[in-house]
Amino acid sequence: MRAAPNRCISCTMKRPRTIIGSFVSPYVRKVLACLNLKGLDYQIDPITPFYGNDEFERLSPLRRIPILIDGDVTMSDSSVICAYLDEAYPGHALLPASPAERARARWLEEYADTRLGDLFIWSLFYQKVVRPMVWNEPTDEERVRKALEEDLPEALNYLEGELPAAGFLFGEIGIADISIATFFRNGAYAGFETDDSHWPRTAGFVNRTLDHPAIASLLPFEDVQRGASIKGRRQALLNAGARLTEETLGLREPRRGRMRL
Ligand SMILES: N[C@@H](CCC(=O)N[C@@H](CS)C(=O)NCC(=O)O)C(=O)O
Incomplete structure (x- = not known):
């Protein structure tokens, strides 16, 4: 900071x-x-x-x-x-009250940021949307296949055992719910749909969380940005009514980042 x-x-x-x-x-x-x-x-x-x-x-x-x-x-x-x-x-x-629940919420946030980030962002969204559009590079089809056929089913099996059948993880919606659900929206942007016959808890939880007004109210801006x-x-x-800064830190041409997964 x-x-x-x-x-x-x-x-x-x-x-x-x-x-x-x-x-x-x-x-x-x-x-x-x-x-x-x-x-x-x-x-x-x-x-x-x-x-x-x-x-x-x-x-x-x-x-x-x-x-x-x-x-x-x-x-x-x-x-x-x-x-x-x-x-x-x-x-x-954003976090539950007890130390044990706070630790679990932080773990699920970390799991989402790291594992779901690797799968939904770097293996699907980056490959299918960013590589062709930003870098003019082909999709790594083998990476996409491995994510869809091997790694995502394993991650969804894990989540299915962690997520509640109703409501949110710790009562009120919080950081763990949001951190998990946010990646599924990018998965959907890359054509991924959670099969609710295999992973009913996960599919229901993600829909509930993305439908919460704190997230759903962002969707119109996402649609505008994508379009x-x-x-x-x-x-x-x-x-569309977004409140934007007067100046931007953006460039005309993209630059490679520091991290490559
Ligand atoms: N751990 C970071 C990850 C942020 C991240 O990976 N952001 C992506 C966009 S979704 C990015 O800026 N990528 C550019 C790059 O990696 O060069 C966080 O939680 O903020």
Whole structure:
């Protein structure tokens, strides 16, 4: 976490709370859902992953989204951001109360960020959507096949044993529910559907969580972002009522990130 100037360059008003990152990223969606649950205002610089400029890289040394700027502090990594929001702001608690349940919620968040991220993002969404569209590269069909036929069934079997048949993991919706469900939306964007005859708890849980207003209210912006060209995106989002920053940390040409899975 680093100190950031809390003043706009061109004005003396305090900079509104800002998220840098695309509406379509599962990690950005997780943070926006938590902000919504807490009832906190924010504006967005909706940069596409890989398109950050030098200032973006200064704020996010791994060149990853999301970034949060909140008054005098900036930070990257969705888990760090959500933990900060829960500690800094009252209202809807993102973690359950008891130490044992908090540990389990954190584990499920980590499982989602790492394992579901590897499968839904790097093996499906990145291969089928990002590689052709951003890098003009072919999909690694073997990686997609292995994810669909071997690794995703194993992950879904694990989740089926962890998720509740009704309601959310710890009573009220929280960080563990959101962290898991967010990846399934990107899976759907890459053509994946959870077979509810094999994984009924998981399918029901994901639908319930994605239908919660804290997440469902983001869908119109995701649809606009997915439907518009990178150049036309900003205006399309503004037309749809998204609250955006005046300036962007985006670039015209993409740059490779720091991490390759
Ligand atoms: N652990 C990070 C992962 C964030 C992440 O991987 N974001 C992707 C977009 S979905 C990204 O920025 N990728 C660009 C890259 O890896 O270069 C978090 O939880 O925020």
